[in-house]
Amino acid sequence: MDSFWNVLASAVGLVFAFDPDLMEIVGLSMQVTLSAVAIACLIGFPLGAIAGAFRFPGRTLLSIVLNALMGLPPVVVGLLVYLMLSASGPLGPLGLLYTPTAMIIAQTVLVTPIVAALTKQVVEDLYQEYGEQFTSLGVGPLDRVMALLWDARYSLLTVALAGFGRAVAEVGAVIIVGGNINHVTRVMTTTIALETSKGNLELALALGVILLAIAFAVNALVMTLRASAVRAAYA
Amino acid sequence: MRNLVQDTASTPSISALPDTREVLLETRGLGFETNGHHLLTDIDLQIRRGSRTVIMGPNGAGKSLLLRLMHGLISPTHGDVLWRGHALNKTARKDQAMVFQRPVLLRRSARANLKFALGVRGEKGGKRNGLIQKALTAAGLSHLANRPARVLSGGEQQRLATVRALACQPDILFLDEPTASLDPASTAAIEQLILEANANGITIILVTHDTGQASRLGQELIFLQDGEIAEIGPAHGVLKIPQSAPARALRDGQLFVKN
Ligand SMILES: Nc1ncnc2c1ncn2[C@@H]1O[C@H](COP(=O)(O)OP(=O)(O)O)[C@@H](O)[C@H]1O
Ligand SMILES: [Mg+2]
Numbered sequence: 445m446d447s448f449w450n451v452l453a454s455a456v457g458l459v460f461a462f463d464p465d466l467m468e469i470v471g472l473s474m475q476v477t478l479s480a481v482a483i484a485c486l487i488g489f490p491l492g493a494i495a496g497a498f499r500f501p502g503r504t505l506l507s508i509v510l511n512a513l514m515g516l517p518p519v520v521v522g523l524l525v526y527l528m529l530s531a532s533g534p535l536g537p538l539g540l541l542y543t544p545t546a547m548i549i550a551q552t553v554l555v556t557p558i559v560a561a562l563t564k565q566v567v568e569d570l571y572q573e574y575g576e577q578f579t580s581l582g583v584g585p586l587d588r589v590m591a592l593l594w595d596a597r598y599s600l601l602t603v604a605l606a607g608f609g610r611a612v613a614e615v616g617a618v619i620i621v622g623g624n625i626n627h628v629t630r631v632m633t634t635t636i637a638l639e640t641s642k643g644n645l646e647l648a649l650a651l652g653v654i655l656l657a658i659a660f661a662v663n664a665l666v667m668t669l670r671a672s673a674v675r676a677a678y679a
Numbered sequence: 680m681r682n683l684v685q686d687t688a689s690t691p692s693i694s695a696l697p698d699t700r701e702v703l704l705e706t707r708g709l710g711f712e713t714n715g716h717h718l719l720t721d722i723d724l725q726i727r728r729g730s731r732t733v734i735m736g737p738n739g740a741g742k743s744l745l746l747r748l749m750h751g752l753i754s755p756t757h758g759d760v761l762w763r764g765h766a767l768n769k770t771a772r773k774d775q776a777m778v779f780q781r782p783v784l785l786r787r788s789a790r791a792n793l794k795f796a797l798g799v800r801g802e803k804g805g806k807r808n809g810l811i812q813k814a815l816t817a818a819g820l821s822h823l824a825n826r827p828a829r830v831l832s833g834g835e836q837q838r839l840a841t842v843r844a845l846a847c848q849p850d851i852l853f854l855d856e857p858t859a860s861l862d863p864a865s866t867a868a869i870e871q872l873i874l875e876a877n878a879n880g881i882t883i884i885l886v887t888h889d890t891g892q893a894s895r896l897g898q899e900l901i902f903l904q905d906g907e908i909a910e911i912g913p914a915h916g917v918l919k920i921p922q923s924a925p926a927r928a929l930r931d932g933q934l935f936v937k938n
């Protein structure tokens with residue numbers, strides 16, 4: 445127990461020393477995760493809205509696929525993206541393997557189905573309420589999607605948060621396609637895994653503390669926004 | 680025109696009236712059936728431009744269903760709905776508007792709700808702002824324009840929904856029990872909006888359970904029972920001297936039970 449408190453103390457010391465290596469890792473983590481979540485929302489919001497608000501052939505299939513993809517094991521995604529990006533793979537010539545871009549791709553693949561599936565549920569509920577009024581007003585398909593997404597905006601914030609949670613905590617896929625290269629593709633989770641195995645617990649724990657703090661802060665922000673939206677009956 | 684309709688109290692059906700106004704909406708053998716249940720059967724109606732029609736009948740009689748069919752929100756399983764003599768389609772529906780029993784308002788401000796509806800109808804810029812202002816004034820909501828629509832009171836919400844429908848400048852306005860849960864003042868405000876709209880030439884079809892409202896607003900009255908027209912005729916006549924057993928039961932405040 446004694447050593448735990450010692451390690452924790454050094455870890456907190458590292459955090460507040462704003463160790464440049466540490467900050468670099470945190471910065472890259474945020475860059476990769478936020479990029480992946482942004483792209484996933486760009487694809488997943490409209491895709492989910494379409495699946496939630498329109499009846500078309502293959503709609504049920506789309507839902508099944510999205511739900512199945514939600515539970516994709518990260519290492520499998522990592523492996524598939526690796527195969528695509530490796531020198532002999534179809535995207536090999538782009539030379540993306542072991543770059544932050546590769547990690548963004550892997551996380552986007554992981555997060556997009558989550559965003560799309562949750563968005564579909566949110567939009568479906570809203571559409572129950574709005575559908576006939578939209579038909580009555582003569583709202584066209586594009587306006588429908590835009591209006592539903594806008595009116596679901598506070599719920600979608602929570603959806604994006606779920607995507608963020610999955611991406612930021614993810615280790616299996618990014619370690620495969622990123623390679624965990626120092627100063628290039630080392631992010632919080634992969635560094636924690638590596639440093640723990642090397643016995644460098646202070647750095648690992650320092651990153652763990654920061655990861656937790658970020659998770660808390662982002663959740664608190666979203667909950668606060670939602671609470672004010674609920675007061676205005678906008679959520 | 681109004682008097683013409685009311686002076687023929689004993690005439691049994693609207694179509695028999697010597698009314699020269701254009702038939703705006705017509706149903707022919709209209710029916711709706713699901714899982715072998717006939718929810719609406721053989722509805723023949725002619726709705727003339729500028730008229731005010733009230734639909735009454737007990738819960739589950741098919742009043743809302745009839746409105747939704749006439750507005751083209753659902754397709755009939757039998758018969759046709761004709762709009763100016765042609766099959767009702769998406770384009771024709773743009774000449775119609777509907778106020779639902781529970782107002783469906785977007786999660787936006789009162790003003791943004793109007794802006795959205797007018798935007799859908801292709802109104803932009805200054806003209807749209809003018810129409811929004813006019814609608815807010817008509818609803819008595821100018822001071823609440825920037826409030827979230829869904830924190831407004833029930834009466835304010837229904838007024839907003841009504842002026843939103845009217846802002847779309849429809850030829851016909853369907854209203855499904857618009858004042859069912861409102862206090863007398865809010866009810867009067869909605870009735871005022873309806874009568875003003877009608878004075879401006881908008882045809883009105885209104886569902887209500889309130890005989891007072893039916894006599895205040897109705898020229899023609901359709902009494903529905905079990906998905907069929909039990910009685911149809913000039914409103915004050917049907918309300919005063921109902922010919923059919925279900926309508927009599929309503930007047931006498933009894934539950935009509937078919938034997
Ligand atoms: N789309 C539908 N599918 C199946 N049943 C319906 C549908 N719409 C209405 N009904 C049924 O039709 C009957 C009439 O409903 P409605 O028109 O809402 O009655 P009301 O006269 O009270 O407005 C009810 O029994 C209702 O359950
Ligand atoms: Mg009803």
